[in-house]
Structure formats: structure tokens, C-alpha cells
Amino acid sequence: MAVSDMVSWVIGRGPAALAHLDYNVTEHCNLTCVGCDHDSPAAPPRMVDVETFRKDLVAFKSASRVRELRILGGEPLLHSRLVELLQIARSVGVADKIVVFTNGVLLGRAPDGFFDAVDALYISKYPGVVVGLPRAELVRKSRKHNFKLSILNCDTFVERLIDTEITDKARVARIYQTCTIAKNCHTLHEGRFYKCSVAPFFARRLTKLGQAVPQDIATDSIAIHGDGGDAARVQAYLKDTTPLAACRWCLGSTGQEMPNSQARLRPLQRRGDDINPPRFRRARRYAARLTAGVRRALR
Numbered sequence: 001m002a003v004s005d006m007v008s009w010v011i012g013r014g015p016a017a018l019a020h021l022d023y024n025v026t027e028h029c030n031l032t033c034v035g036c037d038h039d040s041p042a043a044p045p046r047m048v049d050v051e052t053f054r055k056d057l058v059a060f061k062s063a064s065r066v067r068e069l070r071i072l073g074g075e076p077l078l079h080s081r082l083v084e085l086l087q088i089a090r091s092v093g094v095a096d097k098i099v100v101f102t103n104g105v106l107l108g109r110a111p112d113g114f115f116d117a118v119d120a121l122y123i124s125k126y127p128g129v130v131v132g133l134p135r136a137e138l139v140r141k142s143r144k145h146n147f148k149l150s151i152l153n154c155d156t157f158v159e160r161l162i163d164t165e166i167t168d169k170a171r172v173a174r175i176y177q178t179c180t181i182a183k184n185c186h187t188l189h190e191g192r193f194y195k196c197s198v199a200p201f202f203a204r205r206l207t208k209l210g211q212a213v214p215q216d217i218a219t220d221s222i223a224i225h226g227d228g229g230d231a232a233r234v235q236a237y238l239k240d241t242t243p244l245a246a247c248r249w250c251l252g253s254t255g256q257e258m259p260n261s262q263a264r265l266r267p268l269q270r271r272g273d274d275i276n277p278p279r280f281r282r283a284r285r286y287a288a289r290l291t292a293g294v295r296r297a298l299r
């Protein structure tokens with residue numbers, strides 16, 4: 001499937017709408033999933049400024065309708081003004097639905113206002129990690145506050161981020177053309193619009209690795225303020241079949257599946273009967289072998 005066919009527009013009555021728009025309100029996380037494709041375990045604490053968030057949504061609204069605004073991170077519940085952000089998203093009216101993706105650890109501390117503000121709550125349940133509210137309580141809240149609840153067991157990850165540049169252009173093109181993230185995870189991040197959820201954090205990651213950030217990174221995204229908020233420009237950007245600079249350090253959907261594991265778990269986040277240390281040690285060894293294998297293959 002060519003990327004030009006992959007653009008996730010939903011055609012209905014009125015102008016075409018984007019199926020999803022992701023917004024990462026935090027970059028850091030309270031978990032340390034091995035293989036996190038936002039590179040959140042290594043990210044310094046960073047929360048989006050409330051006014052920046054509002055301005056970005058207002059600007060994007062003039063470019064496209066959105067079916068579902070997806071609030072993510074890092075871990076979005078680490079944002080100290082999350083309820084306010086959700087209320088702003090609602091009042092701007094950029095999307096038909098506002099949904100939050102969370103690892104669930106902090107749900108026990110979430111106020112009623114949080115549950116009132118979401119249309120759907122997607123909880124990624126990682127092995128050995130305790131969700132902050134029991135399932136029965138979450139079901140009760142979903143009925144009381146009228147939101148859709150989805151709890152997804154995330155036992156495996158796809159190996160995606162790599163530390164070595166892929167110099168084979170044909171291979172980069174194949175990775176990009178088959179990348180489902182480029183289709184499903186268009187991301188608005190601090191004034192810029194990206195085709196995928198990996199690209200916004202690409203420069204931070206290369207800098208952390210001590211590598212130079214390539215000049216063509218400028219074309220990985222478009223500004224959405226000023227002329228960038230133009231609908232035709234957003235559509236042209238999404239239909240462009242040129243791989244991103246970030247694709248040269250990414251396996252897209254072609255990476256191998258590996259068991260999810262945490263690099264470390266703090267006592268608050270784990271429950272003895274959920275933890276199986278030998279399993280996690282195996283998972284980490286498997287992930288390390290995969291990474292080494294990918295590096296060898298790219299030499």
C-alpha cells in the first residue's frame with residue numbers, strides 16, 4: 001500500500017475529516033517500557049503549556065475537521081492541568097470526540113472532572129503494571145460519567161526505534177510505504193503537524209545519542225500557524241510520498257515483535273502476584289538480542 005493511499009481521511013457529509021489527531025501533552029512517563037516508540041523513558045519531564053495547546057487546536061481547526069482527538073504522552077495523567085486541557089479541547093471544538101490513552105497507573109487519583117471530560121478512555125495494560133482502579137470501578141465510572149472504556153492488554157511491542165542510520169534509500173522507502181504509524185498517528189506537537197508520532201521526538205533522541213540532527217528534518221513536519229493552517233497545505237503534506245528524515249532511524253511496521261517489559265518498575269507500580277521476574281529478565285534479554293540483530297543487519 002502506498003503512503004498516498006494511507007492518509008487517514010474519513011469522507012462523510014461536508015469536508016473530509018482526519019480520522020485521528022494525536023496530541024502528546026507530556027513527553028515523560030511513569031513507566032519504562034523497553035521499546036517505547038516515543039522514547040518517553042529517556043525524556044526529561046515536560047508538559048505542554050496550556051496556552052500553546054489551545055492555540056494549536058484553534059489553528060488546526062481551520063485546516064481540518066477531526067473525528068477523534070487523542071490525548072497521549074508520555075503519560076498524560078502526569079500533566080498537572082490535564083482536566084483543563086480536556087475542557088479547552090472541548091470548547092475549541094476541533095474534534096467530534098476527545099479520548100485519552102493512558103497506562104492507567106494514576107487513574108486512582110483522577111478527579112471526577114477528568115472522567116466527565118472524556119468521550120473514551122483507552123487503558124494500555126502492561127504486564128506486571130497495576131492499573132490504579134479495579135476494572136469493576138472503571139466500569140462503574142464509565143456508566144456514571146458516560147464514556148467508552150477500553151482496556152487493552154499490551155503484552156508485545158514492535159521494535160521500532162534504532163540507533164544507527166539506514167543509508168539504503170530503497171529500504172527507507174519500503175519502511176515508510178508500509179508504515180501503519182504514518183497512517184494512524186498524525187500528531188500535532190507544539191505548533192507543528194507531523195505524519196507520525198515518532199517524528200516529533202526524533203531530534204531529541206538523536207541529540208541524546210550524540211548524533212547530528214540532519215538538515216532535512218525541517219521537512220518532517222509543517223507549521224500549522226499562519227499559512228500552515230491551510231487545509232490544502234495539510235492535505236498536500238499528508239499525500240507527499242517522500243519518507244521523513246526520521247524514517248532513516250526507524251523500522252516503522254517492519255520491526256520484530258518483542259514481549260513488553262519494563263526497564264525498571266517502582267514499587268508503587270507493581271503488584272507481587274503480577275510480577276514474574278524470570279519472565280521479565282527473558283523479555284529484556286530478548287529485546288537486547290533483537291536490538292543487536294538490527295544493528296548487525298544495518299552495518
Ligand code: SF4
Nearest residue numbers: 029031033036074103
Ligand atoms: S506507558 Fe510505556 S509505551 Fe506508553 S509512553 Fe510510557 S513508557 Fe512509553
Ligand code: SF4
Nearest residue numbers: 179181196247250252
Ligand atoms: S519515522 Fe517513518 S517509519 Fe517511523 S513511524 Fe514515522 S513514518 Fe513510520
